[in-house]
Amino acid sequence: EIVLTQSPGTLSLSPGERATLSCRASQSVSSSYLAWYQQKPGQAPRLLIYGASSRATGIPDRFSGSGSGTDFTLTISRLEPEDFAVYYCQQYGSSLPITFGQGTRLEIK
Amino acid sequence: EVQLVESGGGLVQPGGSLRLSCSASGFTFSSYAMHWVRQAPGKGLEYVSAISSNGGSTYYADSVKGRFTISRDNSKNTLYLQMSSLRAEDTAVYYCVKDTGTVTANWYFDLWGRGTLVTVSS
Numbered sequence: 001e002i003v004l005t006q007s008p009g010t011l012s013l014s015p016g017e018r019a020t021l022s023c024r025a026s027q028s029v030s031s032s033y034l035a036w037y038q039q040k041p042g043q044a045p046r047l048l049i050y051g052a053s054s055r056a057t058g059i060p061d062r063f064s065g066s067g068s069g070t071d072f073t074l075t076i077s078r079l080e081p082e083d084f085a086v087y088y089c090q091q092y093g094s095s096l097p098i099t100f101g102q103g104t105r106l107e108i109k
Numbered sequence: 110e111v112q113l114v115e116s117g118g119g120l121v122q123p124g125g126s127l128r129l130s131c132s133a134s135g136f137t138f139s140s141y142a143m144h145w146v147r148q149a150p151g152k153g154l155e156y157v158s159a160i161s162s163n164g165g166s167t168y169y170a171d172s173v174k175g176r177f178t179i180s181r182d183n184s185k186n187t188l189y190l191q192m193s194s195l196r197a198e199d200t201a202v203y204y205c206v207k208d209t210g211t212v213t214a215n216w217y218f219d220l221w222g223r224g225t226l227v228t229v230s231s
Contacts, residue, residue: 044222047218096168101153
């Protein structure tokens with residue numbers, strides 16, 4: 001099983017700042033089969049990024065994903081008030097079971 | 110409107126059973142693999158189960174294998190999760206989730222329901 005470790009656990013930033021979230025895998029994620037989701041309180045998760053760097057439909061271009069192998073990053077270039085939420089990474093396809101990271105909480109400073 | 114709506118959650122005693130349903134609308138349900146993902150209160154996401162578009166193939170996480178059964182009725186656009194021998198650690202919000210792939214599953218998800226809460230407690 002591939003274990004995903006997200007850091008930091010909590011990130012405190014202000015609107016307009018740049019956010020950098022990390023997701024590290026315990027073994028290589030083949031073909032960059034990595035996705036990112038955003039979850040707001042009381043809501044279901046929303047797909048942001050798949051294939052490590054492809055934005056899902058309707059996702060603003062301030063969200064970007066990068067990385068390969070075992071190290072992946074989600075970057076939000078300029079934080080908007082609606083971006084404060086919990087973010088999860090997920091690896092898929094290369095190795096079952098599907099696994100998620102434990103999440104990074106992005107909070108307003 | 111493209112949506113998934115779960116139902117069937119509730120309070121059940123340890124060792125009991127429950128069946129969750131998920132009604133799909135706004136897309137061709139029979140073309141997509143479907144999944145269940147759960148989230149314990151205040152915790153992260155945990156993958157539970159998958160079923161292929163025609164129902165011929167299924168997959169279960171080790172934590173639920175032998176206790177949960179996933180199925181679907183494409184004529185009714187409905188996904189099911191039959192849960193038995195329930196344990197306290199199965200307490201969670203259960204999300205019905207749509208795969209992005211058609212011919213084959215891609216194993217990442219572009220549509221989630223609002224979830225249904227299952228509480229296992231005496």
